[in-house]
Amino acid sequence: MQMRVVDNTVSNIRDKVSAEEWAVRVDLAACYRLVGYYGWDDLVFTHISARVPGTHDFLINPYGLMFDEMTASNLVRVDLSGKKTLDSPYEINPAGYTIHSAIHEAREDAGCVLHLHTMEGVAVSCQKAGVLPISQQASIVVQSLSYHDYEGIALNPEEKVRLQANLGDTRHLMLRNHGLLTVGRTVPDAFLAMFTFQRACEIQVLAQGHGAELIQIPQSVLDTVPGYTKAVMRGAGSALTWPALLRRMDKVDPGYRN
Template sequence: MSAAEQTAVNVRQQVSAEEWATRVDLAACYRLIAHFGWDDLVFTHISARVPGTHDFLINPYGLMFEEVTASNLVRVDLAGNKTLPSPYEINPAGYTIHSAVHEARDDAGCVLHLHTMEGIAVSAQQRGLLPISQQATFITLSLSYHDYEGLALNPDEKARLQAHLGDTRHMILRNHGLLTVGRTVSDAFLAMYSLQRACEIQIMAQAGGSAELINIPQAVLDTVPEYVRLVTRGAGAGLVWPALLRKMDRLDPGYRE
């Protein structure tokens, strides 16, 4: 048995079955973000609440997303203290953002934050995300904005971020990037997939120069919740997540260690 396999066995023996399942999903999410090219070296974060606790799991600072595994995720409390032994530390800026959301939102089973080029480009636009694509319609009814205050190291910023986020599922961090909140890892991933795609489409559409963009009418936007339910057959992100795990098992199964 390799050292990595032995570590995985040791961690798995120390945690509940529910926590291990969350760790596997979260590690898969990190690998998926790397697969789609949405990572930023070691500088963004995805966190997931440990079921039945206020603790959350987050990436080891210094590892690339394709190196994250179920066993090397770091478990911390809302004060940033490790609650399970780990040789790794966490990024303090990531802790500030993620602890703020987990603290304020009981439904925040997973918080996903990215620095994609298209996301930052849209975040720097005065009007933010425009309702110009079907993908954007999934976002605009539950979207908030938070102004840039510099690197997220000031604990005083947490209250303002919480107030701006409210009960929304998607947030654009001005001049910074994107953030999504989900009850599960799969919910947060699908929310980010839609938000990122909407930003990509907007930047491509704007590359047309003087071409006038067409906004989707509000009456159509108002029908979105119902048609999303119908399209996903009421399963939400649960419809696509098993297929995404199968994809990772084919391409990069090491996330399960």
């Protein structure tokens, strides 16, 4: 039986925050657990953030905890300068702060920012051509995709302006030689965008591995996709998938709600 340590220093957070913030905390903790469930985590070294409603503060993971240890209560609340705005015994990942503060600062619609180092995502990020339009999933991703060149571990605050410029108003950002990032109005939106992004990379790596000549989707077909993505990737799709994903988590790993 797996044993978890209960940290009493964060057990009363629910009494200190608004109902709206608590709901975002629950969704964000579930998102961390889902990333772990799908095997997309990289020990403690990636990060997901969500804006606190009505503020420019954001919630992010305590540095050093595994993703299956994330709870609604132990997420750390910081402002855009990285200062904690609610008492917490935990610190945050400095590179995570650089990336997430840059995007929350530049994008008012960035309710959630999700960044991963999956094997397939990093593999495609190393390819000069990036995401190839060879699957239905990729046809969705390429409609709102940008690229940011690798500058080393994200500890240089001067990189923030280049991150912001490269991201622009897109929903998917490929960090060259590094990994994947998605932006969503909500946690469910960002997760669905990442699921599609990650699946496109998995398919691409698998297809390339067999050495067969790949068929790219014609531009005339890609041009028909934006109407679908506008409806499905910005709210409608996550409204269907997120309740089902929470039901899955409630069956296999319900501790995220604590």
